[in-house]
Amino acid sequence: MxxxxxxxxxxxxxxxxxxxxxxxxxxxxxxxxxxxxxxxxxxxxxxxxxxxxxxxxxxxxxxxxxxxxxxxxxxxxxxxxxxxxxxxxxxxxxxxxxxxxxxxxxxxxxxxxxxxxxxxxxxxxxxxxxxxxxxxxAGRAWEPKARPAAAPVAGSLTDGSPVDGSSVAEPLAEPAAPRAGWGSAADLGTATTFVLLRHGETALTPQKRFSGSTGSDPELSEKGRWQADRAAEALAARGTVQAVVSSPMLRTRQTAEAVALRLGLDVRVEEGLRELDFGAWEGLTFAEAQERHPEDLTAWLASTKAKPTGSSESFASLTQRVGVARDKVLARYAGKTVLVVSHVSPIKTLVRLALGAPPDSVYRMELAAASFCAVQYYSDGNASVRLLNDTSHLR
CATH class of the missing domain: 3.30.420.10 (Ribonuclease H-like superfamily/Ribonuclease H)
Structure with a gap:
């Protein structure tokens, strides 16, 4: 065929x-x-x-x-x-x-x-x-409109035959999330809740080494697997999660799969939730990066538009892709509670955007391995941060 x-x-x-x-x-x-x-x-x-x-x-x-x-x-x-x-x-x-x-x-x-x-x-x-x-x-999401069948594009027909044009398939577009703002006092319906879970520890985590999207893609350590299991237990006890979405990195997929198995759900991978590309700093400690690339590290800490040495992206560009990923998940799971398993940088970014905080606030947040955050999104675009860096399930 x-x-x-x-x-x-x-x-x-x-x-x-x-x-x-x-x-x-x-x-x-x-x-x-x-x-x-x-x-x-x-x-x-x-x-x-x-x-x-x-x-x-x-x-x-x-x-x-x-x-x-x-x-x-x-x-x-x-x-x-x-x-x-x-x-x-x-x-x-x-x-x-x-x-x-x-x-x-x-x-x-x-x-x-x-x-x-x-x-x-x-x-x-x-x-x-x-x-x-x-x-x-106008503060609204784009929505596809019912339209009459369109004329064929010039040069697209292979045999010169006329187009019937009697039907158009259902559009597959995913609408954008509305802009922030409290909106009217009308009933806004059920909020969409993101339960944000940072992945469990890897061998690099306790050493505080940079571990981004272009490094060794490490797996969970024994402690990391234990943390993922504790997170799964906590979420199973709550019984509210209806979908699981994960970054494509191995450590996040392993964490997400531990939870999904416990909840009887599938894991949907969203590429935009991957960690920042740390370039030449991958695998280095902060001190090692400071010793080898002092000017680049200083610039990176001073501006979210600066990139790690040899990296393809800054915090500013990461924010764009994370925003797109957020809007895709919001569109797909409107009104549901979604577990989003990701990394430090994307989770900090989602929290920052929900708060409307300045870009450099990402440098002032602490997120422990396997910690929970939670953000609720409403149909008028308002977002409410409900939880930050919760590790009570690990005690």
Missing amino acids: AARRFIVEADGGSRGNPGPAGYGAVVRDGDTGQIIAEAAEFIGRATNNVAEYKGLIAGLRTAHELDPAATVDVRMDSKLVVEQMSGRWKIKHPDMQPLAAEARTVFPRGQVGYSWIPRERNKDADRLANEAMDAGQ
């Missing part, structure tokens, strides 16, 4: 560059040109290029959910993104590098091709990006 073929059209925009930004993407059937899925999201303050890359990633992920074996023809009116993803232009800007790397992980190499199209042929993705920005600036 021949592999299915999709056309992904993606776009992003920023009202200010940087300014309020959003993206849109459509997935078309490669044979008929008919739109079969849409995605859009308000992403807060960002540049046009960041929004365009995020639109590309959303379009690819939406296509992947439809059929991971499909071949994909990506069409965008961004010459920059098309040339960079095709490998003809170097990616020099630090904000673009992790986004391009993420886009390349969605489908295996060879299943995706890129081509530039004029802006007038990218109207559907552009429309969705503007809808997302309008919704976000």
Whole structure:
């Protein structure tokens, strides 16, 4: 059976560059040109290029959910993104590098091709990006609208036959979380609760060594496994967790699996919850990093925009991906209690964002191994921190 073929059209925009930004993407059937899925999201303050890359990633992920074996023809009116993803232009800007790397992980190499199209042929993705920005600036989540079937994209038909256009598949877009704010006094419904669990100890934890997303990916130690079991016991006694989501790192998956087994649940992996990339500091103690890279460490402690030596990301860029991961989980598990198993940096970031605290507050939080935090999110966008660094289940 021949592999299915999709056309992904993606776009992003920023009202200010940087300014309020959003993206849109459509997935078309490669044979008929008919739109079969849409995605859009308000992403807060960002540049046009960041929004365009995020639109590309959303379009690819939406296509992947439809059929991971499909071949994909990506069409965008961004010459920059098309040339960079095709490998003809170097990616020099630090904000673009992790986004391009993420886009390349969605489908295996060879299943995706890129081509530039004029802006007038990218109207559907552009429309969705503007809808997302309008919704976000109004404090609302973007929601897909019922639309008549779209005309086929030029050049997408293989045999020149007309398109019936009698039906459109249900959109697969995951809406963004609303902006923060108390909103009206109306009934806001059931809050979505994130129970945030830092993974148990590894061999590196008691030595306080940097352990990020590009290091050795250590497993839980014997003590770490004991901590994971204690966390599982505590959550089983509470009986409130309805879903388990984990970072892809081994230590978090092992912790999440211990809890999920006890609760009779599956573990869903969310890539955006992985730890910060600590670059050349991976495996070093703070003192060793200070001795070998004193200027970089000083800069990192002074600004959340600074990166560890040789790292691909700062706290600022980590905040962007964690925010996207948060919004995906909120959309998927609205009104439920979700165990989110992650690392120090992502959990601190989620707490900071919920508090509306300044970026450098991440340097002023302590999170022990296997500790619990809890945040509740309401439909008007308000977030309430309910717990921080609780280790009572380990005593």
